[in-house]
Amino acid sequence: MLILGYNEITKDFHSLIVDKDVPQGDHFLRGDPTDRATLLRAGIEKEDTLIVALEDDEDSIYAVALSRELNPKIKIGAIVKKAENVDKIYAAGADYVILESDVLSREIIRFLLVPRAASFFDRVVLSDELEIIGVDLPKEYEGKRIMDTDIRRRIGTVIAVKRKDKIIKAPSPKLPLQKGDTLLFLVERKEINKIREMMGQWIYHRD
Amino acid sequence: MWSSFPLKNRLLIFLLMLISTILVGSLGYVIIKTYVEHESTSLTNAIFFSIATISTLGHYPRGIELTSDVGKWFTILYLILGMGTIFGGIQALVSPWIEMKIRNAIKERKIPIPKDAHVVLCGWNDIAREVGEYLQMVDIPFVIVAKDAPLNFPGVNGDPGDMDALKLANVERASALIALLDEKKNVVITLTARRLNREMRIIALSEREESKNLLIKSGVDVVISREKLLRSLLDHWIKGDFTHIFSGEIFGDLKIKELSVGKDMAGKSLKELRFRERVGTAIGIYRRGLLITNPKAEEILKEGDIVIFMEGENHADTGIQ
Numbered sequence: 022m023l024i025l026g027y028n029e030i031t032k033d034f035h036s037l038i039v040d041k042d043v044p045q046g047d048h049f050l051r052g053d054p055t056d057r058a059t060l061l062r063a064g065i066e067k068e069d070t071l072i073v074a075l076e077d078d079e080d081s082i083y084a085v086a087l088s089r090e091l092n093p094k095i096k097i098g099a100i101v102k103k104a105e106n107v108d109k110i111y112a113a114g115a116d117y118v119i120l121e122s123d124v125l126s127r128e129i130i131r132f133l134l135v136p137r138a139a140s141f142f143d144r145v146v147l148s149d150e151l152e153i154i155g156v157d158l159p160k161e162y163e164g165k166r167i168m169d170t171d172i173r174r175r176i177g178t179v180i181a182v183k184r185k186d187k188i189i190k191a192p193s194p195k196l197p198l199q200k201g202d203t204l205l206f207l208v209e210r211k212e213i214n215k216i217r218e219m220m221g222q223w224i225y226h227r228d
Numbered sequence: 229m230w231s232s233f234p235l236k237n238r239l240l241i242f243l244l245m246l247i248s249t250i251l252v253g254s255l256g257y258v259i260i261k262t263y264v265e266h267e268s269t270s271l272t273n274a275i276f277f278s279i280a281t282i283s284t285l286g287h288y289p290r291g292i293e294l295t296s297d298v299g300k301w302f303t304i305l306y307l308i309l310g311m312g313t314i315f316g317g318i319q320a321l322v323s324p325w326i327e328m329k330i331r332n333a334i335k336e337r338k339i340p341i342p343k344d345a346h347v348v349l350c351g352w353n354d355i356a357r358e359v360g361e362y363l364q365m366v367d368i369p370f371v372i373v374a375k376d377a378p379l380n381f382p383g384v385n386g387d388p389g390d391m392d393a394l395k396l397a398n399v400e401r402a403s404a405l406i407a408l409l410d411e412k413k414n415v416v417i418t419l420t421a422r423r424l425n426r427e428m429r430i431i432a433l434s435e436r437e438e439s440k441n442l443l444i445k446s447g448v449d450v451v452i453s454r455e456k457l458l459r460s461l462l463d464h465w466i467k468g469d470f471t472h473i474f475s476g477e478i479f480g481d482l483k484i485k486e487l488s489v490g491k492d493m494a495g496k497s498l499k500e501l502r503f504r505e506r507v508g509t510a511i512g513i514y515r516r517g518l519l520i521t522n523p524k525a526e527e528i529l530k531e532g533d534i535v536i537f538m539e540g541e542n543h544a545d546t547g548i549q
Contacts, residue, residue: 022466029436029455030462072462098465100458104354117465122354124461125433125454129355130362132431132450133347133404137514137534138486139450144519145471147460151521153470177522180511180538190483191509191538205470207511209521 023063025054025084026074030100034072039063055083057091065091073099073115078106082113089114145207152210155183158202168194172204176216181205238324242317249313253278253306260299282310339382342369344401350388350417351408352376355433359406371397389416391424399424407432407448411439415446422447484511487535494531498523508537 024031027040027049036048039059043049052059054075065071071088075081078101085097098117099110107120131139145151162170167179182189182196183203189196198204208216254274261269273292280288281303294303347363349356352374360381363370370382373393377383386393388409394417399405405421405428407414414432421430432448434440440451464471485508493501503510504525513520513527514534520527529535 030458033459034462070466072466074462098462100462102354119458119461121454121458122358124457125452126355126358126362128452128457129359129406129431129433132452133359133406133429134366134368135484135486136429136450138484138536141486141512141514141519141536142484146464147456155470173525178509178511180509194504207521 022070022072023065023068024072024074025088026072026076026081028074028076031072031074036072037063040075055080055087057087060084060088060091065095068092068095070096071098073097078103078110082106082110085110085115086113149210151207152213153180153205153207154213154216155203155205156216158198158200158204162198163200164197166195166197167192170198177206177208179204180207238320242321245313245317249282249310250275250278253281253310256302256306257294260294260296260302264298265294265296278306278310281307282314284311339380341371341382341384341396341398343398345403346370346398346401348373348394348397348399348402348405348421349408350374350405351413352378353408356406356408373397389413389420391420394421394424399428401425402428404429404431406430409433411435411443414448415443418443418446418448483539485537485539487537489529489531489533489535491531493529494533495528497526497528499525501529503535503537507535508539510535510537512536 022034022036024034024036024038025040027038027043031038037050038048039050039052039054041051041053043051050059050063052062054060054073065088071092073081073084073088075084081099081101085099088095088097096117097115098119099115100119100121101107101110102121104120104122107118110118128139131142141151145153156176162172167173172179179192180190181204182192182198183205184199185201188205206216254271254277257274257277258269258271261267261273277288277292277294279285280292284307294300346369349360349370349372352372356372356374357378360370360372364381372378372381372383373386373388373396374383375385375387377385384393384396386396388394388407399421402425405417405425407417407430409417411434414434418430418432421428429450430448431450431452432443434443434451434453435455437453437456440453443451487507498504498510501507510523510527511521513523513529513536515530516532523535
């Protein structure tokens with residue numbers, strides 16, 4: 022993984038960080054992250070993932086466009102500050118864009134209006150106490166409705182069903198399950214092993 | 229034309245015009261006195277004549293006034309020119325200031341500041357704008373305290389670290405305060421606001437996780453760490469786990485809500501209440517500080533429980549708190 026921009030967010034990622042002003046060290050490369058030669062020197066052509074988090078949105082947009090040109094296959098995640106730049110950086114070739122003010126304002130609103138739900142999210146998103154896992158639908162449940170199976174008793178509440186590229190949130194107990202569905206559960210980390218024993222090979226941590 | 233110049237430049241232009249007006253008057257005076265009236269004169273007399281004329285003093289001491297016809301006509305014309313410089317100049321200097329005063333007076337009265345149970349937003353930036361727009365949408369009263377508070381929301385123009393500015397925003401009776409500036413400023417805001425209101429909830433933004441303790445010691449209830457939040461979102465994206473898909477949903481809309489259990493619901497199970505159909509999918513219950521995940525349908529609710537649930541697509545906007 023390669024990171025463009027050295028700052029509070031990226032400084033603890035243990036990957037090569039490129040920026041004009043970086044400390045001495047093995048995983049730092051001093052140079053202009055919007056410069057073609059610097060990116061090539063950082064080995065962008067061989068990387069599979071790129072994080073772009075530069076101080077200036079315009080620099081980030083340019084760096085994404087340049088990286089996309091140098092490596093068409095790389096996965097690019099980026100952080101921008103201004104809302105109008107979200108579309109631009111997607112157009113430049115980013116796969117995942119975080120709008121800073123959007124994420125922070127939603128977090129503030131949640132702590133203001135639904136503080137318990139907000140701290141609940143934080144357990145899922147910020148700490149590893151709670152985790153969302155995916156379980157491929159076992160054959161025996163194909164064609165059955167959620168309410169007619171023992172899924173809820175054995176694992177827990179199905180919070181969503183991933184069907185192809187769609188996510189059905191908070192599915193109705195009457196939803197008939199189909200072949201190829203992935204069921205999503207929210208579980209405590211310490212329960213994961215228990216579920217793994219029960220469900221065998223069907224458990225997935227990754228998408 | 230005047231108002232397009234900044235105040236400092238306007239002052240400079242005014243002084244230059246004043247000096248050149250005096251120079252023109254003095255020069256004309258010396259020429260007329262010497263070549264028309266054939267009298268001797270001095271530089272002091274010339275400047276005295278100029279200033280006495282443009283300031284409309286109305287009286288010249290003996291020996292200073294121009295007595296010839298040419299001299300009288302010069303005095304008349306010069307008086308008109310000089311008055312223009314003085315009155316025009318002063319107006320140009322003072323009017324923007326008066327305009328600003330009037331505009332501020334109108335601005336503060338346009339949208340009334342909420343009196344109680346409102347939210348005080350400290351600082352004006354993209355985050356404040358988004359929070360403000362959301363609060364407006366759900367009809368929660370709020371006021372913005374910032375040096376550059378916008379006109380289209382209730383606002384107080386001032387430093388949110390100042391007691392006076394916070395008092396203008398009725399912080400004493402606010403239900404929550406949100407500090408959106410840097411850590412240093414947020415600490416000062418919190419310490420100031422806490423002296424006015426012990427009860428309200430204070431939420432503060434922090435650039436770095438390490439400032440969290442300092443903010444909490446100052447009186448903040450919830451610290452939102454920009455670094456930690458953005459970092460963990462990136463982390464989940466890199467890992468490509470399911471949390472990432474969901475955090476997208478979580479940050480995309482506010483579908484996960486909470487409900488506190490009152491007398492009417494206590495003692496009944498989720499199943500009996502038909503919670504799933506009527507409210508949403510319960511994913512956790514906070515009971516006396518403990519979190520129960522994946523509550524069973526047979527789980528019996530107790531008074532004071534807080535149920536965290538996901539709203540299904542079919543029933544929007546039910547049961548916030």
